[in-house]
Amino acid sequence: MFGMSHETFLLLDAVVTVIGLIVLITKFKLHPFIALIIAAAFLGLTSGMPIGTIIKAFQDGFGGVLGFVGIILALGTMLGKMMAESGGADQIAQTLIRAFGKDKVQWAMMFAAFLVGIPLFFEIGFVLLIPLVFIVARRTGVSIIKIGIPLLAGLSAVHGLVPPHPGPLLAIGVFGADIGKTILYGLIVALPTAIIAGPIYGTFISKYIPGHPNQELVDQLAREPESAELPSFSITLITVLLPVFLMLLKTFADVVLPDGNFLRTFMDLVGHPISALLLALLLSLYTFGHRQGMGSNKILKLLDASLAPTAAIILIIGAGGGFKQMLVTSGVGDVIGHMAVNAQISPILLAWLVAAVIRIATGSATVATITGAGIVVPVVGMIPGVNRELLVLATGAGSLILSHVNDAGFWLVKQYFNMTVAETFKTWTAMETILSIVALGFILLLSMFV
Numbered sequence: 001m002f003g004m005s006h007e008t009f010l011l012l013d014a015v016v017t018v019i020g021l022i023v024l025i026t027k028f029k030l031h032p033f034i035a036l037i038i039a040a041a042f043l044g045l046t047s048g049m050p051i052g053t054i055i056k057a058f059q060d061g062f063g064g065v066l067g068f069v070g071i072i073l074a075l076g077t078m079l080g081k082m083m084a085e086s087g088g089a090d091q092i093a094q095t096l097i098r099a100f101g102k103d104k105v106q107w108a109m110m111f112a113a114f115l116v117g118i119p120l121f122f123e124i125g126f127v128l129l130i131p132l133v134f135i136v137a138r139r140t141g142v143s144i145i146k147i148g149i150p151l152l153a154g155l156s157a158v159h160g161l162v163p164p165h166p167g168p169l170l171a172i173g174v175f176g177a178d179i180g181k182t183i184l185y186g187l188i189v190a191l192p193t194a195i196i197a198g199p200i201y202g203t204f205i206s207k208y209i210p211g212h213p214n215q216e217l218v219d220q221l222a223r224e225p226e227s228a229e230l231p232s233f234s235i236t237l238i239t240v241l242l243p244v245f246l247m248l249l250k251t252f253a254d255v256v257l258p259d260g261n262f263l264r265t266f267m268d269l270v271g272h273p274i275s276a277l278l279l280a281l282l283l284s285l286y287t288f289g290h291r292q293g294m295g296s297n298k299i300l301k302l303l304d305a306s307l308a309p310t311a312a313i314i315l316i317i318g319a320g321g322g323f324k325q326m327l328v329t330s331g332v333g334d335v336i337g338h339m340a341v342n343a344q345i346s347p348i349l350l351a352w353l354v355a356a357v358i359r360i361a362t363g364s365a366t367v368a369t370i371t372g373a374g375i376v377v378p379v380v381g382m383i384p385g386v387n388r389e390l391l392v393l394a395t396g397a398g399s400l401i402l403s404h405v406n407d408a409g410f411w412l413v414k415q416y417f418n419m420t421v422a423e424t425f426k427t428w429t430a431m432e433t434i435l436s437i438v439a440l441g442f443i444l445l446l447s448m449f450v
Contacts, residue, residue, distance in 0.1 A: 010047060010330060010331055010332050010335050011332065011335060013043060013330075014043065014327060014330075014332045017039050017042055017046075018405060018406065020039060020042065021035055021036065021039040021405050021406075024038065024039070025405075025421055032316045032319070032411060032414075033312070033315045033316050036320055036322065036323045036405075037058070037319055039323055040054075040058050040061075040322050040323040040326040041058075043323075043326050043327065043330060044057065044058070044326050044329075047330040047331070047332075049329065049330060053329065054326070057326050057328075057329040058322035058323075058325065058326060059322070060325055061321040061322040061323070061324055061326065062318040062319065062321050062322040062325075063318075065317055065320070065324075065408055066314065066317070066318040066321070068274075069123050069317055069321075069408065070314050070317075070318065071274050072123050072124050072127065072273060072274065072277065073123065073127055073310055073313070073314055073317075074310070074314075075274070075277040075278055075281055076123075076124060076127025076128055076277060077306050077307065077310050078281050078306050078307070079127075079128065079240075079277065079280055079284055080127060080128065080130065080131045080306070081302055081303065081305070081306035082281070082284040082285065082288040082289060082299075082302065082303075083131055083236065083239070083240065083284065083288055084131050084135070084220065085294075086230070086231050086287075086288035086289065086292045086294075087230035087292075088230070088235075088236035088239065088240070088288055089131040089132055089135045089236075090135055090139075090230060091230045091231055091232070091236050092132055092135075092233065092236055093135040094139065095233050096109070096112070096132075096136065097136065097139060097140060105136055105140055105142060105147065106142070106146050106147055106149075106198070106199045106202055106203065107150070107199050109129075109132065109133070109136065109147050109148075109150045109151040109154070110150035110153060110154045110194055110195065110198040110199050111154065112129065112132070112154070113129055113150070113151040113152070113153075113154030114154035114157065114158060114190070114194055116128065116129065116241065116244055117154055117157075117158040117159065118158050118162055118244075122155050122156060122159040122409065123409075124273055124277060125155045126152075126155060126412065126416075128240060128243070129151055129155075130151075130217075130416055132151075133147050133151055133213075134213055134217070134218050137213065138218070143206040143210040144210070144211040144212075144213050144417065145202060145205060145206040145209055145210060145211040145417070145427055146203055146206035146210075147202075149197075149201060149202030149205065149206070149427060149428075149431055150194075150198035150199045150202045151198075152198070152413065152431060153197040153198030153199075153202070153435060154194045154198055156194075156400060156432060156435055157190040157191075157193050157194035157197070157198075157435055157439070158186075158190055158194075159365065159400075160365055160369075160396040160397060160399055160400040160435070160436075160439075161186040161189055161190040161193075161393055161396045161397065161439060162183060162186040162187060163179055163182055163183055167365055167368075167369030167395075167396055168182065168186065168369065168393075168396050170369065170373070171369050171372075171373040171391075171392045171395050171396065172392050174373035174377050175373060175380065175388040175391050177388040177389045177391070177392045178388075178389060179255075182389045182392050182393070185389050185390065185446060185450070186392075186393055186396075188442075189393055189397075189439055189442045189443055189446065190439070192438075192442060193438045193439045193442060194435070196434065196438050197431050197432075197434040197435040197438060198431070201430070201431055205426060205427055205430065205431075209419070209423050209426055209427055211418070211423075212418055213416075213417060213418050214415065214417070215418075217416060217418075220305070220306060231287060231288060231291070231292060235287050235291075236287075236288075238287075239280060239283050239284050239287045239288065240280070242276070242279060242280040242283055243273070243276035243277050243279075243280045246271045246275075246276040247271050247273065248271075249270075249271055250267045250270070250271020253267035253268070253271070285299060312415065313411070313412065313415045316411040317408040317411055317412055320363065320405075320407065320408040320410070321408055323363070324362050324363040324408070327361055327362045327406060328362050328364075332361045332362070347376070347380055347386045347391060348386075348387075348390055348391060348443060348444060348447060349394070349444075350376055351372060351373070351376045351395045351398065352397055352398035352436075352440050352443075353398060354372040354376055354395075354398065355368045355372030355373075355394075355395045355396070355399045356398035356401045356402070356436065358372055358399075359398065359400070359401055359402065359403075360401065360404070361406075362406065363403070363404070363405075363406030363407035363410075364407070365396075365399040365400060365407075368395075368398065368399035369398075369399040372398060372399065373391075373395050376391070376395070387447060387450060389450075390450070393439070394440065396439075397435075397436050397439035397440050397443060398436060399436075400432050400433075400435045400436040400439070401432060401433050401435075401436035402432065402433050402436075403428060403432040404429055405421070409428075410428060410429070413427075413428045414428070
């Protein structure tokens, strides 16, 4: 078309679509939900996809994201509401502030997110910990960006680099890597990377973008508790970390027990992210509700009210998933990936680059990791002696780069932190890019010793 190859046209089409999406939201102030639908339709039509395929791709992407993230957000928001109303979030915030001090509270947030995020999906960790960001910001007067960026960095680093997150876990299978070594190397790389992209970068960028949190969400998740007696720190921690514990048990059972074992099957059920969050929410109805003197009617009203502020967020994330699927179905991701494979570079750098360009094109870290590993693995077979565990990490690191308007996480952070698109680029997108590049540096350094 227009004298260009199909691959070149697809690349140009994707660039024009993304630029148009940004203009619709920033210049014409169109609601992101509507803008994402328009952008997805435009890309589908101009790339030559049949109408039926366009509609199905968007629906699959929308439903695929909300089928998991939507449920997680709803359950996590309810749990966050109970924790906030009972004073549990306030109890954790006060304990962190006392332990680290006001000047170093951003470090507390990063370490908390790093530990909690190891067995959790990014979205689960986000909705569990976001009340702490609002509470700590209110208690200390510290910028929400200075506190929030370290939390996001801790969660995102382990999401991209440490199994049992789905991307690294599937890449281990593709590359034939050892899971134990991958977890060890992943932790070695992820922690210093999170420190640089989190507390260090967060402290810097907060001087220019202090942030103004969504007041409706602050009122819901960070309000002063009515009860003067807060839940104990231990009870609060047990309730909030129950999903973490259940998912760790599931992972342990999957490793040590054979297929078909009853206990393993049972742990697969209760350790699934949705089941684990549901059980934690049910526990919170007692620990944060009845135990704190709340009646059933009040608890019902709190849970009902908690969902209202997340409605727009869920729709925007779903539309972002639809747009991402359009990029995948149109073939943009494949075109970029195969272009990267043709470059004559080291396997580790190649794995990072392929995942990075697919991530930029599709907006999904998991898709970038899985697709990138599938594209790179034939090349690895031609080069003996390549460390396969480091290839998993390099693929995961590449999958974190440059989160932008086609990533559901971009809109999740934007809405919760009440930022403009430009501010989200300067904070969240920049942080993700720092994570990706710094992690690559540590992986290349590690490759000299292992």
